[in-house]
Amino acid sequence: MxxxxxxxxxxxxxxxxxxxxxxxxxxxxxxxxxxxxxxxDYELTTETVLPHLEEAxxxxxxxTRQCLREPDATxxxxxxxxxxxxxxxxxxxxxxxxxxxxxxxxxxxEAASGSAAFEVEANSxxxxxxxKMGGKNMTLSQRLHGRRVGACAASGAR
Numbered sequence: 001m002x003x004x005x006x007x008x009x010x011x012x013x014x015x016x017x018x019x020x021x022x023x024x025x026x027x028x029x030x031x032x033x034x035x036x037x038x039x040x041d042y043e044l045t046t047e048t049v050l051p052h053l054e055e056a057x058x059x060x061x062x063x064t065r066q067c068l069r070e071p072d073a074t075x076x077x078x079x080x081x082x083x084x085x086x087x088x089x090x091x092x093x094x095x096x097x098x099x100x101x102x103x104x105x106x107x108x109x110e111a112a113s114g115s116a117a118f119e120v121e122a123n124s125x126x127x128x129x130x131x132k133m134g135g136k137n138m139t140l141s142q143r144l145h146g147r148r149v150g151a152c153a154a155s156g157a158r
Contacts, residue, residue, distance in 0.1 A: 033090060033102070034070040035118055037125045041153070042068050044146035046078055052138050067152035068125075073102050073116065077129045079142045080104075084133075090116050110134040123148040 048060040062078070073090040074080050080088060087107035092099060093115065104114035114131035126145040132138070 033073045033092060035073050035076065035100070035120065035125070035127075037068050037071060037120050038123060038148055039069045039152065040067070040123075040148045041150050042066055042125065042146040043149050044144060047143045048079060049141045049143075050138075051140070065149070069152065073118070076125075076127060076144060077116065077142050079129065079131070079140070085112060088112060104129075104131060108134075 042065070044064050044066055046062045046064070050059075074088075077090075079085070080090070085106070088104055088111060089106075090102035091105050093101040093103045100118040100120065102116040102118075104112060104116070106112055111134050112131050113134070114129060116127060116129040118125065118127040124145070124147045127143070129142045129144075131140050131142075133140070
């Protein structure tokens with residue numbers, strides 16, 4: 001029984017380690033939903049929280065500098081680029097009056113559910129994504145905040 005439990009824990013930790021590694025990846029989404037930020041270079045900080053992990057593995061923070069030109073809501077969250085979220089995208093929340101609230105929709109509705117909300121100001125952006133993994137009964141979140149630091153470099157379009 002101990003060997004089986006260790007294998008399950010090892011597999012879960014490997015999956016979650018891959019999920020954390022995905023916080024460094026950035027890729028495009030299938031159906032872009034633009035977030036109205038001021039075009040330019042942004043210094044972005046992304047904090048990923050996986051509350052079910054041991055304390056040392058629970059938090060991951062990355063810092064990047066990116067050119068944002070009508071960024072897609074889904075692609076702003078590196079977590080959603082992980083293969084576990086293939087077929088998932090953020091869509092505008094039909095019930096929200098504020099157009100900066102989104103619902104996570106997945107082709108497989110059992111994969112995950114969640115929501116995201118953005119706060120956009122003249123030279124800054126902040127957002128939070130909250131996800132519940134389907135059959136795993138696991139929650140995780142990602143917070144993003146950044147400030148505009150200037151114009152985009154000629155080759156840094158996104």
